[in-house]
Amino acid sequence: MDHPEPKVAETELPEPTAQQQPREAAVFERPGAEVFKTKNVSIYYGSFRAVTDVSLDIYEHEITAFIGPSGCGKTTVLRTLNRMNDLVTGARVEGDVEYRGASLYAKGVSPIAVRRRIGMVFQKPNPFPKSIYDNVAYGPRVNGEHKKSRLDEIVERSLRHAVLWDEVKDRLHKSGLGLSGGQAQRLCIARTLAVEPDVVLMDEPCSALDPIATGRIENLLREIKSRYTIVIVTHNMQQATRVSDRTAFYSVLRDDKNDTRTGVLVEYGPTRQIFEDPRDSRTQAYVTGRMG
Amino acid sequence: MAAVTAQPQVDLREPKGWRRTRNRAATVAMYLAFVVVIVPLGFVLYTVIAKGASIISWSFLTSPIPVNVAPPGVGGMGPAVLGTIEITALATAIAVPLGVLGAIYLNEYGGRGPLARFIAFMADVMTGVPSIIMGLFIFTIWVLHFGYSGLAGAFALGCLMLPIVIQSSHEMLKLVPNSLREASYALGATKARVTVTVVLPAAIGGIVSGSLLAVARAAGETAPLLFTILTVTTANPNVFSGANTALSTEIFANADQPFLGAQARGWGAALTLVAIAFILMIAARLVTARFARYQH
Incomplete structure (x- = not known):
């Protein structure tokens, strides 16, 4: 990686200062390799077009935030990136979605192989009704790792990465459902990290959590982004400014004649630019709180 | 700033009127319904225990079935206890794996496809088929060719259990949250x-208890066995061939006898059967609790 390691961001959106500028500029001018390239992507549920015309590139070792009002298709686009939408009957993708140069929706691509590289953390913490240990070891076991010593090592490392180890190390064999909301979500993150994915997709991971748990998860995201590429859907604009390097703003196109709503990608760029110097009036209206 | 003034009295009692009347009427009606249901059940249990308890003993459960004229103290229901256990066990071995696999197909694989809808529909229809028809069905396709046997009885009971297992397992699988599958x-x-x-472990408690209830139901069935096991008085440890006997059909055979001894043995068989059903119900509860370990 030839661009400088980004500094750990403050918890509040900092005032733009002379010291802050180079970091933003570095991210803007010299991003890492493209992990995803999407071109003119439209997603349908049956005959309903949920999202249209999404073209964006997502870069390695960055946190990319998807923001926008409800029903704008941010989650739908996110779930397209690891083929989770395959599980919804009638879901269909048009356009190109490339992951590291390979088309995700080409013939012969196995969604299983895709999801082993591109993990996902969901809106509601969803630990399995198994022990904490078995929750984290689930992914490695699915991938064929059954050696006890290796699994112990992976479980400890993943829980440490997810900043949960100290809280659960004495109760690894108790149920994962006994954790608080914030702990359960960090367990789900640990479970995702345990398979060492290339990309972690997060669908509003903090919407069910209080501000303290949210702060912990945001710190965690900043810590792990040097190893993973993260895409996060959030309803919380402060969260986007706090953690993300780039932001994509989605909006809803209403067709009153047919009474349909379709999500569109309005604007995509470095987070600072989206929030401080939006090019599109709809972005401006949304980030300043006049709409949405 | 206004001074604190005396507040008017607030009436928080339930308001009088039509709403309160209806509420009380509905409450009384529900208590009545409960009594109407529980009283006959209590009488049944009381009668079975009162008439059967005196004859029950270890020797009653293990001794051969005597001739009908034998007095109450002689012989027992050993062959019928053995027959009920082996036939029900075999029926369980046939119906439960098939039923659980069917439910998994319906919920996880079949989706809304025509085959899944057809199977779900047939399971519904099968639940409504009178149990004696199951017995006749097995009689025509199996007994007429291969003769009476415990196996034939197990087929008939299995046909009866299958839709119950499919439906209860299907309901349990439906309860598994999709978020777990997605994770x-x-x-x-x-x-x-x-x-x-993920899916089976999350649902296993409900599946096992549903299956045990189906087993309890099958263990008490008489009609499907009438045409399939012949109901003999000798013990037949070979469930796969030769006529057999069972508690339910022994109750049927003894109940219409004029001899006091036979009637007493019938009541004893009835109590034994109720006890077996009761034990299975308790087991179902324990199993549900055991598997609920990680669910909270």
């Missing part, structure tokens, strides 16, 4: 893996 898929699991390692 597993997102870790790169295959569909089979998701089903075996």
Whole structure:
């Protein structure tokens, strides 16, 4: 990686200062390799077009935030990136979605192989009704790792990465459902990290959590982004400014004649630019709180 | 700033009127319904225990069935206890795996496809088929060719259990939250893996208790056995061939006898059967609790 390691961001959106500028500029001018390239992507549920015309590139070792009002298709686009939408009957993708140069929706691509590289953390913490240990070891076991010593090592490392180890190390064999909301979500993150994915997709991971748990998860995201590429859907604009390097703003196109709503990608760029110097009036209206 | 003034009295009692009347009427009606249901059940249990308890003993459960004229103290229901256990066990071995696999197909694989809808519909229809028809069905397709046997009885009981197992397992699988399936898929699991390692463990308590209830139901069935096991008085440890006997059909055979001894043995068989059903119900509860370990 030839661009400088980004500094750990403050918890509040900092005032733009002379010291802050180079970091933003570095991210803007010299991003890492493209992990995803999407071109003119439209997603349908049956005959309903949920999202249209999404073209964006997502870069390695960055946190990319998807923001926008409800029903704008941010989650739908996110779930397209690891083929989770395959599980919804009638879901269909048009356009190109490339992951590291390979088309995700080409013939012969196995969604299983895709999801082993591109993990996902969901809106509601969803630990399995198994022990904490078995929750984290689930992914490695699915991938064929059954050696006890290796699994112990992976479980400890993943829980440490997810900043949960100290809280659960004495109760690894108790149920994962006994954790608080914030702990359960960090367990789900640990479970995702345990398979060492290339990309972690997060669908509003903090919407069910209080501000303290949210702060912990945001710190965690900043810590792990040097190893993973993260895409996060959030309803919380402060969260986007706090953690993300780039932001994509989605909006809803209403067709009153047919009474349909379709999500569109309005604007995509470095987070600072989206929030401080939006090019599109709809972005401006949304980030300043006049709409949405 | 206004001074604190005396507040008017607030009336928080339930307001009088039509709403309160209806509420009380509905409450009384529900208590009555409860009594109407529980009283006959209590009488049944009381009668079975009162008439059967005196004859029950270890020797009653193990001794051969005597001739009908034998007095109450002679012989017992050993062959019928053995027959009920072996026939019900075999029926369980046939119906439960098939039923659980069917439910997994319906919920996880079939989706809304025509085959899944057909199977679900047939399971509904099968639940409504009178149990004696199941007996006649097995009589025509099996007994007429291969003769009476415990196996034939197990087929008939299995046909009866199958739709119950399918439906109760299907309901349990439906309760498994989709978020668990998605979490597993997102870790790169295959569909089979998701089903075996996430969906089944999450539903297993309900599936086992539903199956045990089906077993309890089948153990007490008489009609499907009438045409399939012949109901003999000798013990037949070979469930796969030769005529057999069972508690339910022994109750049927003894109840219409004029001899006091036979009637007493009939009541004893009835109490034994109720006890077996009761034990299975308790087991179902324990199993549900055991598997609920990680659910909270």
